[in-house]
Amino acid sequence: MEAPKQKTTATKATETVKKVRQFVKTMYTSAHEAKAQGKPVAYCMILSAYDEIVRAMDITPIWNENYGGLCAAKRDAERFLNRAQQDGYSDMLCSYVSTSIGFDALRKDLDGMPPNAPDGGMADPDMLLGTGMMICDPRYKWFQSLGRYRDTPVHCYSLLWPPTDANLEEVMPYYVKHLTEQLRGLVDFLERQTHKKMDWDRLSQTVDLGEKTQRLWWEGYQLRKSIPCPMPTQDAFNAFVPAYFALGSKEALDFYQELYQEVKYRVDNKIGVIPDEKYRLLWGGGLPPWHTLSMFDYFQSLGAVFPIEVTYRPWDPVEVPPSVTDPLERLAWRFMKQQTFRHEKAQKGSGVPEVELLLEFIEGYRIDGVVMHLAQTCRTWSLAQIHQLNVMKQYVKVPTLFIESDIVDVRMYSEADTQRRIDAFIETVAGYKTR
């Protein structure tokens, strides 16, 4: 008799986010359908500033990072990770990447879809769209490495933003100009691959929709400042999906409209996540442990909820200069302003933009403790967590906890060790609260 499958996902508080599962399934089936109809499909990565561009050109995106998370949640990443490592890729390489490389390596070995691939697997892409980003080295090496397994056209472009100590007045103009030109280069590539010209009016409308969606999403999250917490982080780790994977679509906008209404209802009626909310915690950094989001249920069993998180959060609302009408330039300004949103505040304050955000959240969401996830294979979001907390503690005295595991690789996770750390942390939080 087969052992019952362990629950790896967390219990959701809101009804709206329960729809995300179907949303994700549809992402993969849509890609297969597009492929069957001869429509272009692309491997894409989040936070690449090209969401609306891809959508406006009727290219169906496949989000490799999402696939890593999906395989982790289903505890079906190991075969892909092993296959990548078999070819010499390090077990310390980003496990989103290793999952993707292993998947395509297996696809090549089998000359077809790996059997029982989660959600039907990733459709065969017609192009791979990477970025040479300010952070996240995998973003320009990943699709380069996939060349071992597939001869698919790759386009990689530069996506840089100013460092923390930059004089923004001095540098922003050429950073924006650079990104605008890079996006123009991307459009040129996409036009060649699809044999179709960009409809610039359509792109402008898609960007309008994207901005409206981002704004609505952000406004909804301000409601989470309420006590009791109406929507926890485990919900948010689903709720980000439409904005990160379908920005510029009506479906994404509708989703956040529905979410806003539901969260507002819960706030107005004082509906919390758990009956006895004792402690409010901040997910202060690190990508989620997709293999075991059920750890949020464990936190909740101890009376702790997460009203807000730093990871996969809505972008802060920014204003693009009104004179800018070219949609590519709008995207460039938007991206640059979002990435440097707290630079000047940090220069005058703590020196660290991430710490400014932590401090804002601790105050705004009435936070009792901060939890960091140090994901072993993710240097991008795990490095500098110690530094951020060191600096943060100069301004506020709240207990902090490091959970060490990984984003995808469950072999780097010890449930017993993690739960004992959580137990001790909650005791500390309780002690701080009674001071």
Add this chain to the structure above:
Amino acid sequence: MTELGSKGDGLARVSELYQNRHRRAKELRSQGKKIIGYFCSLTPVEFLTALGLVPYRITGSALEPITRADAYIETIMCPYLRSCFDKGLKGDYDFLDGFVAPHACDHIVKIYDIWRYYLKTRYTHFVNVPHMSDASSRQFFREELAVFQRSLEKLVGNSLSPHLLTEAIRLHNENRALARELYRLRKPDPPLLSGTEVTKTTVAAVTIPVEESNELLRGVIQEVKECHQGPRKNARLLLYGAELDDIAFTRMVEEAGSNIVMDDVCFGSRNYWHDVEITNDPLDGLITYYLEGLSCPRCYKPRLGTHQEDLENRLGYLRDHAREFDVAGAIVYVIRFCDTFEFDAPDVKDFLQGAGVPVLHIEEDYAMTSPARLKTRVQAFLEMIG
């Protein structure tokens, strides 16, 4: 000239500088020179030299335990940078007047902010080197270099003319040419000097002003040509990797019965194999060099054609090195947690093996934490390649 600045001491001078690599910089500082520490071959050091500053390449230690850095940075950070930062926390780099970091990788991006926060070096600057080399990236880098130049001019209180910059480029090109001449002394069998001696030389060479570095290299070349007792005839190897600035590994490999006759590492040939082209506008040559001239995995080359064609475009030079220096095998040494090199390692291995060069792929800490285990692997590899 002071005792430490005396000429013609060749390898003895190299050893002295390698062991006491801060001493000359501190002496220069006491004479009023400003010492600017930097990471990585991507730092445009020509600007520093042109303005009378002394570029000083920061190094770690493969043998010194990390005892302070773990309170500030995660253990999954590049162990080379952790070591450098640890030494900084211990005061080893208090003599620096400035610190420059280029956009080489995630780790350097993060350590830049952390270094300047805790070590409070007076002048700091981050040079945002693009990964790409298309026209708009070149233009972007031109603007970045202009900002860098302005910040340095403010530091020294002088402006930098194109002429001075060109002269600095010539000096650094001379340095590169001398290093290549040094490397050619490794072509004979046995090579005229060991890989360990070359590592010491190239590390020592980046801790002193470029004029002194040129003198040092001339001294070593002359000494080696005239009267140096080189290593024994052993298996000839190429070493591929990143920030291998310590002789601990090279010495272990050579003592196991080999000669490292060529390398592609950050303190080695990667720094020296191409010159900056002298152009009317010196920025043109510098931009081309730093975006396209370095054989580094972080410098993205757009995919051309098939996978094999892509490998040829990215890695063909490695096969050429292997043939030119008549190597019997290669060691691909990837420092753990180094994403950039970890991504390329399987391709490098496949490409070299396809060219008939056996490869030992090692993924290890920067520190020599388990030398016996490593030595066993190296010995087994050497037996295999006969």
